Amino acid sequence: MARMTSTGRHRSGYTLFARLLLAVGILLTGVLPDHAEEAPSSRGETLYRTRCSSCHEGGVARAPDAKALRQFRPERMSFALMFGMMSQQGRDLSQQEIQDIVRYLVGTPSEQQQQPLPDSTCGERGPALADASLPRWNGWGVDIAQHRFQPAVMAQLSPDDVPRLKLKWAFGFPGDTRAYAQPTVWGGRVFVGSAGGKVYALDARLGCQRWVFDAGFGVRTAITIGEDERGTTAYFGDQRGEAYALDAESGKLLWRRRVDAHAGALITGAPTLANNVLYVPVSSIEEVLAIDPRYPCCTFRGLIAALDARTGEVLWRGYVSPPAQPIRLNEIGVQLFGPSGGAIWSSPTIDLKTNRIYATTGDSYLDPASTTSDAFVAFDLGTGRLAWSRQMTEGDAYNVACGSQYRANCPGTKGPDFDFGSSPILVDLPDGRRALVAGQKSGMVYALDPDRDGAVIWQRRVGLGSTLGGVQWGSAADDANVYVAVSDVGLKAVPPDTAGAQKSVFGTPMKLDPSQGGGLYAMNQATGEIVWHAAHPGCGDRPGCSPAQSAAVTAIPGVVFSGGLDGHLRAYAAKNGEIIWDVDTMRDYATVNGVSAHGGSLDGPGPVIAGGILYVNSGYTNYGTAPGNVLLAFSVDGQ
Numbered sequence: 001m002a003r004m005t006s007t008g009r010h011r012s013g014y015t016l017f018a019r020l021l022l023a024v025g026i027l028l029t030g031v032l033p034d035h036a037e038e039a040p041s042s043r044g045e046t047l048y049r050t051r052c053s054s055c056h057e058g059g060v061a062r063a064p065d066a067k068a069l070r071q072f073r074p075e076r077m078s079f080a081l082m083f084g085m086m087s088q089q090g091r092d093l094s095q096q097e098i099q100d101i102v103r104y105l106v107g108t109p110s111e112q113q114q115q116p117l118p119d120s121t122c123g124e125r126g127p128a129l130a131d132a133s134l135p136r137w138n139g140w141g142v143d144i145a146q147h148r149f150q151p152a153v154m155a156q157l158s159p160d161d162v163p164r165l166k167l168k169w170a171f172g173f174p175g176d177t178r179a180y181a182q183p184t185v186w187g188g189r190v191f192v193g194s195a196g197g198k199v200y201a202l203d204a205r206l207g208c209q210r211w212v213f214d215a216g217f218g219v220r221t222a223i224t225i226g227e228d229e230r231g232t233t234a235y236f237g238d239q240r241g242e243a244y245a246l247d248a249e250s251g252k253l254l255w256r257r258r259v260d261a262h263a264g265a266l267i268t269g270a271p272t273l274a275n276n277v278l279y280v281p282v283s284s285i286e287e288v289l290a291i292d293p294r295y296p297c298c299t300f301r302g303l304i305a306a307l308d309a310r311t312g313e314v315l316w317r318g319y320v321s322p323p324a325q326p327i328r329l330n331e332i333g334v335q336l337f338g339p340s341g342g343a344i345w346s347s348p349t350i351d352l353k354t355n356r357i358y359a360t361t362g363d364s365y366l367d368p369a370s371t372t373s374d375a376f377v378a379f380d381l382g383t384g385r386l387a388w389s390r391q392m393t394e395g396d397a398y399n400v401a402c403g404s405q406y407r408a409n410c411p412g413t414k415g416p417d418f419d420f421g422s423s424p425i426l427v428d429l430p431d432g433r434r435a436l437v438a439g440q441k442s443g444m445v446y447a448l449d450p451d452r453d454g455a456v457i458w459q460r461r462v463g464l465g466s467t468l469g470g471v472q473w474g475s476a477a478d479d480a481n482v483y484v485a486v487s488d489v490g491l492k493a494v495p496p497d498t499a500g501a502q503k504s505v506f507g508t509p510m511k512l513d514p515s516q517g518g519g520l521y522a523m524n525q526a527t528g529e530i531v532w533h534a535a536h537p538g539c540g541d542r543p544g545c546s547p548a549q550s551a552a553v554t555a556i557p558g559v560v561f562s563g564g565l566d567g568h569l570r571a572y573a574a575k576n577g578e579i580i581w582d583v584d585t586m587r588d589y590a591t592v593n594g595v596s597a598h599g600g601s602l603d604g605p606g607p608v609i610a611g612g613i614l615y616v617n618s619g620y621t622n623y624g625t626a627p628g629n630v631l632l633a634f635s636v637d638g639q
Helices: 006-029 041-051 074-082 095-106
Strands: 165-172 184-186 189-193 198-203 209-214 224-228 231-237 242-247 253-258 272-274 277-284 303-308 314-319 325-329 335-338 349-351 356-360 375-380 386-391 425-428 434-439 444-449 455-461 481-485 491-493 509-512 520-524 530-534 554-556 559-563 568-573 579-584 608-610 613-618 630-636
Touching: 041 095, 184 224, 184 608, 189 630, 198 231, 224 272, 242 277, 272 349, 349 425, 481 559, 520 559, 554 608
Parallel strands: none
Antiparallel strands: 165 630, 184 189, 189 198, 198 209, 224 231, 231 242, 242 253, 272 277, 277 303, 303 314, 325 335, 349 356, 356 375, 375 386, 425 434, 434 444, 444 455, 481 520, 491 509, 520 530, 554 559, 559 568, 568 579, 608 613, 613 630
């Protein structure tokens, strides 16, 4: 590691402090500082092309392109570059250079100024949160076994009703380009987070706002609701690795807790609540930070943190792998560490019968790859001790540097990046055994025996698999089948002047392949046999379309719902896979809160159904997919 002089330390500390003050000022006032000489837009464009475009225009996953970036608010982009998620990439840029890039991409707050929004606060009090008769969908998977199956008594939506679903209301997320947090329904309210860091409580029937809480950083997790002698509490995590508890009636903060000290830690999976303990899965952004060859990659370890639901006190942390150790220097002399990674991206599954908690893990970030990456893992519910693990892909060490021009931190093995992004579903089989079922980005679906240390019951291939392929965000299970959607999104080389093309990291113009990806499978839970397969109906000649079905699947009795990158949400008959309803969400909407809103690709969260209403977020910008910022509610005939 290079030595730093006292002058260097002082300058570095001063720069960080100055950036923090400026960033806080921007967030509070929404104003970028004025300068005597306005930098020309060409300067910002030059900086963007030389410092940013290799990722943002290079097809790097998780890096939105310029078209998507232009929908950000200036103050959010400035904060991200100076003190947020992109501070590692922006650390060598001066404040003036950061402002030049922001002005080139999105202008200034005054240029984006909108008319004052109408008051969208509900005029009436609404039902009591504690009313147990009201239909609900809690957290990510409805129940702690993560089935993503809503029983008829709660769904109040029959197969005959589904073809008559029409838009009831739309709610816009101001200044966002992704609507990536799955809503929760409880007590006549819809609780939903946003990329802009806000958590909203909306009226489930009307969409009007009951309260809003500002977490300051993006909230991607579903909200988990709990009830005890204190009342009703809403739990969630944010994109800086902090867990929260709010009074669900008022939105008042009860407690906030940093669950892991690592600078790259974040929370993407919804916390799971059982017996007044909140189990929080932790993932990280370190896989992206590794693109900087000066970054000492990588030390993050995937984990679950158990918190006292009343106080937020950390009871235990169960880590996927041991602490990282120095392994070698990269080509510019920066120390590298391993093993690392094993992020837990999805909501964990609780088994009260054996007092264990199950999760699936991501890849390792550097070689040597951990034996607990790309795996099913089981922790003791009371202590956090790792009880067993079952790895499904060996030697998978990968980070974003492997797909960029700065490859110093790419592991020598350059693994296939076959993360698990799906929660394991705990099901009861007809022969009395139980199974944990989850799909992987490899295109494989697995069923493991939780009572025999994860012994494989069956495995079945449903997709080709890739960095962005296979099974992405989750499946659903009823009493007999598990329903699995396939991404397998594809990019193809096109002429440079093709509309919608983006330059890849290898310099070749690329575009989403309208002929590759997609499909929904029904699989027998006990055997893995394919009961039916419904191919994606196709994109036709729609520009920029992909048939990939990356979003989580949702089921109710007789119906399965699956959303796609083409912006369509489709309902399939559970008995044979016939499409019985199809809605294109990729359009402009008049919203109940007066925010300009547009639908886009469906990715990440799936729809939720409760009380005869289907709720779904639309908009997910990534590797050329369509941005959007709207929460939609559908009911029979829109009533």
